[in-house]
Amino acid sequence: MEISAAGRLVVRISAADVGKRVSVRCLDETAVTHEKFTDTVGVLTSWDAGVLMITRRDGERVRIPESALVAGKVVPSAPARRRGPAASYEELARIAARGWRPVESERLGEWELRAAAGFTRRANSVLPLGDPGLPLDEALAAVRRWYGERGLPAYIQTATGADGTQEVLCAELETRGWTREVTAELWTGALAPVADRSGDGVVLSREADAGWLARYQRKGVSEVALRVLGSGPSVWFATVSSETGGAPAAIGRCVVDGRWAGFAAVEVDPALRRRGLASTVMAALAQRALEEGASAAWLQVESDNAGARALYERMGFSAHHAYHHYREPDVSGAAR
Numbered sequence: 151m152e153i154s155a156a157g158r159l160v161v162r163i164s165a166a167d168v169g170k171r172v173s174v175r176c177l178d179e180t181a182v183t184h185e186k187f188t189d190t191v192g193v194l195t196s197w198d199a200g201v202l203m204i205t206r207r208d209g210e211r212v213r214i215p216e217s218a219l220v221a222g223k224v225v226p227s228a229p230a231r232r233r234g235p236a237a238s239y240e241e242l243a244r245i246a247a248r249g250w251r252p253v254e255s256e257r258l259g260e261w262e263l264r265a266a267a268g269f270t271r272r273a274n275s276v277l278p279l280g281d282p283g284l285p286l287d288e289a290l291a292a293v294r295r296w297y298g299e300r301g302l303p304a305y306i307q308t309a310t311g312a313d314g315t316q317e318v319l320c321a322e323l324e325t326r327g328w329t330r331e332v333t334a335e336l337w338t339g340a341l342a343p344v345a346d347r348s349g350d351g352v353v354l355s356r357e358a359d360a361g362w363l364a365r366y367q368r369k370g371v372s373e374v375a376l377r378v379l380g381s382g383p384s385v386w387f388a389t390v391s392s393e394t395g396g397a398p399a400a401i402g403r404c405v406v407d408g409r410w411a412g413f414a415a416v417e418v419d420p421a422l423r424r425r426g427l428a429s430t431v432m433a434a435l436a437q438r439a440l441e442e443g444a445s446a447a448w449l450q451v452e453s454d455n456a457g458a459r460a461l462y463e464r465m466g467f468s469a470h471h472a473y474h475h476y477r478e479p480d481v482s483g484a485a486r
Contacts, residue, residue: 159221165197167224169318172204174222176214187220193310195321203321207311208453208472209333211321235338235409235446239312239471240279242336242448247277249405249412251381253374256296259283263296267374271332271475275305278319286322294478304478309336312471320474327479334452339467341411341436341447349434353389362389364397365417379415383407386438388431392419400427404435411439413449416458428461 163172173191192206202214252264252273260280266273274297282289297304306323309315324330355362358379363371371379379385382405390400399422403415413435418427436447449467451458 161219161222163194163222163224168194168197170194170224171226172222173225174202174204174214175220176218177220190214191225193317195317196325205310205317205320208335209310209320209330209474211324235340237338237446237470239309239314242338242470243277243279243309245407245410245448246272246336246412246450248407249382249385250378250414253377254300258289258292258296261289261293263293265297265300265302266378267372268302269368269372269375269378271305272307273378274302275307275475277307278316287326290326290478297478305331306476307473308476309471309473311469315471320476323476328476329479330474331477332452332475333472334450335469335472336448336450337462337467338446338448338470339462339465341440341445343466344429344432344447345436345440347429347433349430349437351390352431352434353391354434354438355387355389356385358387358403359389361391361398362387362401365389365401365419366415367417379403382412384442386435388435390427390431400431402428402431402435404439406439406442406444409443409445411436411444411447413447423457429465432465 159175163174171192172194173189175187175189178186178188190204190206190212192204192212194202195205195211196203197216200216202216202219204212204214206212247262250270250272252266254265256263259282261282262277262279264273264275264277268274276293284292293306294304306328308320308323310317310320358366358376368375384406386404386406388402388404389398392399397419400418401415402413402417405412413432416428416431447467448470449462450473451462
C-alpha cells in the first residue's frame with residue numbers, strides 16, 4: 151500500500167486512472183469483517199459521483215465510496231505468472247475461438263459476430279478483441295440487429311483477470327443493462343505431464359461417432375452441432391468403451407493448434423467416476439497432441455465445477471483468466 155515519507159497512507163489514484171489496475175485500501179463501512187480496513191485489487195472501471203467501481207480478477211465488481219478511501223495506487227497490469235506456459239489473453243482467446251468455430255461469422259471492426267443456431271454460447275456470441283469501429287452504443291445496436299435477424303439473443307463474451315482483458319467493457323455493458331449469465335475460467339498447463347499418465351484403453355477418432363455422442367451431455371445434437379464439434383485445425387475424439395455395452399464409459403475432445411492443445415467435453419459415466427477415467431482420456435489425447443508438436447494445454451471450466459477443478463489442479467493446470475457471457479437487455483418486458 152502507498153505510504154508517504156511521513157509514514158501516512160496516501161491516495162495516489164484519480165478518475166484519470168479508469169481502465170488501470172489498482173490496489174486500494176478503504177474503511178470497512180459494512181461491518182462484514184472485524185477488520186478496520188479492507189483491501190481490493192482489480193481494474194478501476196469507473197469513478198462517478200463519488201463512487202469507485204473496481205472489477206476483480208474473477209469479474210466480481212466492488213463498489214467503494216470515495217469518502218472511504220484511505221490509500222490507493224496504480225499497480226502492474228497483471229501479476230507475474232508462477233507456473234504454466236506464458237501466454238497473453240488475446241493469444242488464448244484466438245486459440246479457443248479457432249477450436250470451437252461457428253457456422254456463420256461476420257466482422258464488426260475488430261469484433262467477431264458468431265452464430266451456430268444457438269448451439270453453445272461460445273459459438274453464438276461476439277468475441278470483442280479490439281475496436282468495433284463504431285461508438286459503443288452503435289456497435290451494440292448493430293450486434294442486436296445481427297442476432298435478431300437470426301432469431302437469437304445477443305451475447306457478448308468478455309474476459310477479466312489478465313493483461314489486456316475487458317473489465318471496462320464489462321462495466322459498460324452492465325451500465326447498459328446487459329446481464330452476465332455465465333462465468334467460467336480458462337486454465338493453462340504444460341502438456342507433457344498430462345501425457346505422462348496411462349492412456350490405455352482409449353480409442354481416438356477424427357469424428358464424433360454415435361457412441362461418443364451417446365455419452366455427450368448435450369442431447370439431440372444437430373447437424374450444426376456436429377459442425378461445431380468437428381471444427382478446429384486438428385480435432386481428435388477419445389472414447390473408452392463400456393464393459394456392459396451402451397454409452398461409452400468416458401469421452402473427450404482435443405483440438406491441436408500449433409503449440410496448444412485444447413481439451414473439452416471430458417465426460418465420464420456417473421457410475422464410474424473417481425476411477426481415473428477422465429485423466430486416462432486426457433492422457434491419450436495429450437500423447438497424440440505431443441506427436442503433432444504441441445507443448446502447452448488449455449481448457450475451460452465453470453467456477454462451480456469443484457470436481458473438475460480439483461482434477462485439473464492435480465494435473466498441473468491453473469487459472470489464466472475468467473470469461474463471461476453477457477446477454478442483451480430485454481427491452482420488451484418479456485423473455486425472448
